[in-house]
Amino acid sequence: MxxxxxxxxxxxxxxxxxxxxxxxxxxxxxxxxxxxxxxxxxxxxxxxxxxxxxxxxxxxxxxxxxxxYIEGKPLLQKMAEHPQELDDFAEILAEMHVTLHRCEVPADERGKPFRKQKEMLAHNIHQAPQLSTDEKHAILQILEALPNGNRVCHGDFHPDNAMVGEKRWIIDWMTGMVGHPAGDIARTLILFRYGTLPEAAPSHVKDQLQAMRERMGHVYFNYYLAHSNLQMDEIDQWMLPVAAARLTEWIPEEEKDQLRSVIRERLKLK
Ligand SMILES: Nc1ncnc2c1ncn2[C@@H]1O[C@H](COP(=O)(O)OP(=O)(O)O)[C@@H](O)[C@H]1O
Ligand SMILES: [Mg+2]
Structure with missing residues (x-):
């Protein structure tokens, strides 16, 4: 094989x-x-x-x-191969996310088999070793006040999990759940802003992508806002709990340090 x-x-x-x-x-x-x-x-x-x-x-x-087998390529690869078409690919990514979020999870599937977004986030926030008990408490309170939502959320939506060819496919559903689209968007924005690329990516691809990331996030976000009913502040409210939950993932220490400072800054403003 x-x-x-x-x-x-x-x-x-x-x-x-x-x-x-x-x-x-x-x-x-x-x-x-x-x-x-x-x-x-x-x-x-x-x-x-x-x-x-x-x-x-x-x-x-x-x-x-x-x-x-999917006869297609991840948008991440398309972006690296055709950097001049970056904006188009970022818009396709956003369009795929808008389409996904139109899909409602039937009431009897919320909780099982679909895990619930707020429960997943709370579970991870509890586990985060880098946060103090007071910090966790403050973040969990913010999370609690956010809406539940009833849509299909991917939980890790980024250009390597969106594949395009004759059709479009979303892959890598381990973090799939029922929840509010605003939380799913916040997750993607955090990946664009602070995410590090897999160590396995070739270094020329990495350098190129690092430089283009900010632009991609910007185009993706504007397109999503223009094509959905969500407002920027509804999405912003999810940034803190989503960033805190990411601290429990298999990510490099430098990314955790960065997330931790973002979390502390935001907690100060509350
Ligand atoms: N069904 C598939 N057909 C073709 N390529 C795939 C398929 N599933 C995954 N891939 C390729 O493998 C990569 C990693 O798959 P993914 O499910 O995202 O794994 P991981 O959880 O390790 O990120 C994808 O970005 C894509 O390039
Ligand atoms: Mg993947």
Whole structure:
């Protein structure tokens, strides 16, 4: 099998022309993999364009998911290959997010199988070792006052998880949930502003993207605002809890330091 891509959590192998195996790194929590498997099926049944999910597999002690092979490229790669078309790609990304957020999760699926955004955020904020008890308490109170929302949210929507070809597909659903679009947008903005790129990305791609990131975030955000009913301040309210929740992820220390200073600044303003 040929390895065709690699992310932070998994390697992607092409099995034959029609299918790939997303093989998680060893030790990766099994329940999270099963959640991705189930939630991807569920969002497909709601009419969202995702690769078809075939089955769970085990290879050399590692767990994987067998997916339909997507004949397309992630927007991140398109941006690196055609930097002059950056604005167009950032708009496609925003358009995909607007379309996703129109999709409502049926009432009987909220909570199970779809995890709830505010519960997920609260869970992660509780775990964040870099925050004091008082800081956590203040952030959790802010989160509590935010609206629940009933839309499909991706939880990690960025240009490497949006694929385009003859169609468009959203991939990588491990953080998929039911929630408020404003929180999902805040997450994407935080990734654009403070995110570091996977170590595996070639350095020329990294340098190029680092420089273009701010621009992408700007175009993406303006397009989203212009094509949805959300206001900037509704989204801004989610920045603090979403940034705090990200502290529990597998991200570089320098990114955590940066997030922590953003969190402290925002808490001071409250
Ligand atoms: N079904 C698929 N068909 C073709 N390529 C895929 C497919 N799924 C993932 N990929 C490629 O693998 C990369 C990583 O996949 P992803 O599910 O986002 O894993 P990770 O959780 O590690 O980010 C994607 O950016 C894409 O390039
Ligand atoms: Mg990914």
């Amino acid at each position: 040929k390895r065709i891509a690699e992310g932070r959590t998994a390697e992607i192998f092409q099995e034959h022309h029609e299918s790939v195996i997303k093989l998680y790194r060893s030790g990766f929590p099994k329940d999270a993999i099963i959640y991705e498997y189930e939630i991807t099926k569920q969002v497909a049944s709601l009419g969202i364009s995702v690769p078809m999910v075939h089955e769970l597999v085990e290879m050399e002690g590692r767990i994987g998911i067998n997916f339909e």
